[in-house]
Amino acid sequence: MISYIIRRLLYVLPVLVGVNILTFVLFFVVNTPDDMARMQLGDKYITQTAVDNWKQQRGYDLPLLWNDKKQGIEQLKQTIFFEKSVGLFVFDFGLSDNGRDIVADISQRMWPSLAIAIPSLIFGVLSNITFALLLIFYRGSYLEPAGLFLCIALMSISGLFYIIAGQFFIGKLLALTPISGYAPGMDAFKFIILPVLIGVVGGLGSGVRWYRTLFLEESAKDYVRTAKAKGLSDLQVLFKHVLKNAMIPILTGIVVILPLLFMGSLITESFFGIPGLGSYTIDAISSQDFAIVRAMVFLGSFLYIMGLLLTDISYTWVDPRVRLS
């Protein structure tokens, strides 16, 4: 088991190197630091000294891949690629383009993100499973096609609509919750309700359909027929057999996204003014802060790969038939 995990972790390394090279090419080769400086400083008729100043402040004044002016190993080390990429691997993201410490920002901003993401996930999964079970239970009645059509209709509504309509009706007309904002500590509760509710409703359509297919696959199996033949009621079969066996794909499906919860949701956070990592990323994108965007790309890919690894491990944990080799 441990050797398996170590081997998988070693496999992660080349993928992260690939991510790094890709982002490096995107950020520094397609557009040179000179272009970026001009874009940031805003003026077309800017002097070369101003550009050089900007580059030096951010450590972009080195050559891209190879430094001719140095000797030996320093030829590789004194380059933008080395300076900006190696730090990422030890989670030293350095300073953002406006001079703030990225790691400090991230560790402070991940809590609001988690405060939204975790309840959304829990309530989302619970309500999806409930409605999917209802659809299975009323299979063959007119409720099933109606429910399925409703799912497709819910899926077809833009996520932006849920947010805007929720803010307008619940936040503004009924004034049940604040429209947007955030407060630390226990005060956060009232700010969290609306985003969580919208997150749950927004995911309902696709979620219910996904869980329904899992349950359908399970209830087509032989043991279900046997259980029914033995005279168990539909409810007993559904809860004791189908739900229990369907928990394997459900659990592993949740484990994949667990690490990514840290990243928060881009859209929800920026609409509700929540100071999490999602809105951090959006702000970085709109202010064109390349250091933050690179850091978030790296963090996001790392968390995704961790999620895949956790899934593989959790398979052995919940399903005794699976043995890792």
Added chain:
Amino acid sequence: MLNLLWTDYLIFGLVLGMAVMVFNVRRKRHSHRPWQKVFDSRVGVVSLSVLLFFLLIGLLDSSRINYQIQSDAENSSQQVEVLSVLDIILTPMRTQVEKTYSKPFAHTAYAKEMVDGEAGETHWAYPRLAYAGSHLAEPELEKRGDIISKGFAGLLYGGLLWLALLSLVLFSSKNCSYRASSKGKKTVLLSLLVMFCVIGIVSQWVPYYHVLGTDKVGEDVLYQAIKSIRTGLIIGVITTIVMLPIAISLGLLAGFFRGWVDDVIQYLYTTLSSIPGVLLIAAAILMAQVYMANNPDLFTTVEERADMRLLLLCLILGMTSWTGLCRLLRAETLKIREMDYVLAAQAAGVSRLKILKQHILPNVMHLVMITLVLDFSGLVLAEAVLSYINIGVDPSSYSWGNMINSSRLEMARDPIVWWSLVAAFIFMFSLVLAANLFADVVRDAFDPRETS
């Protein structure tokens, strides 16, 4: 004189490709069955006709021509402007621009202004709009009746047009070899009736009213929503052309050759899919923006730049979305290459390329078909979200995302300006709903596990 942009060429090329595919399907008997299933389903037929209607609008909007506009009578100089056929059809909507916001079917402006009275004095009132309702002398009394009577006239025209089509169909169907079932045909005709009536009614209202109101600069919201259809279609459709060749070739190669080829391809798609999609798109678009800002002389018009950005967005979306299909195809190819008929072909000495092309590719096409239709709706929805973060289509081009983005702040006004948002959401919803329903039918028809 045609004057097309890059995306126009691509969309026409794609429609040509689809026509070739339809021709091929009709020629091969064994590929009829799943399609027959789609056409037998009522939902499938209705959603397909809605999708084709959207496609028709998109195509009309892509046929750009140099159009000569008669300017004022006194200077008889003619201006040449590039307009799409759709623009020309929608001329009243395009040209009747008010000063600022107005509600749907309004004859007065949204906010009070100082208005000159008859006796020369000024008073504080809602000014009349320049175009909408200007044919009425007493709008408060006449408007309701006028709207209803115009609506009925439109209904009548729509119905008559439909009857004409119906008789044409009944006349020509006697010598048609490949026919949809009578149930499917009835449903198509019924949905056509509804569409014709709606179009008839709206076409009667449009010259006299702003059916969905006007936006901040007084532009007709219905016009914007219709123009946005093309953007939505292009994002959904061109992205898939970008993605298909990569996904199919890499997926088949990885599954068929295994070994180091498989390792390399797996590494490629794990790396790409591990980067959060939005961030990769954001990074690429940011870079494109920097490039375009530094090379402004590459693009002569605003439209060309917006078109380039749209094309680029499709390219990037395609680059990020091929991984899912590639993984599916690889797994399926791994399974198929062990099948008896492939082994038999190998034993008979058929070349590997031929095995791939003749034995494996046709047997994974159902996966391609299903993924294509499923991805389409997701891409249309993604456009709105991306435009909201300003990494979507160019702010100067018409798109539902831009409509939502620009009218989002107006929700805080009192009375609120809701019509732009609602129009964008309704149009997006109807396209995506049709695509999703169609995808469902296609999946049921093409998935071999479902055949019983």
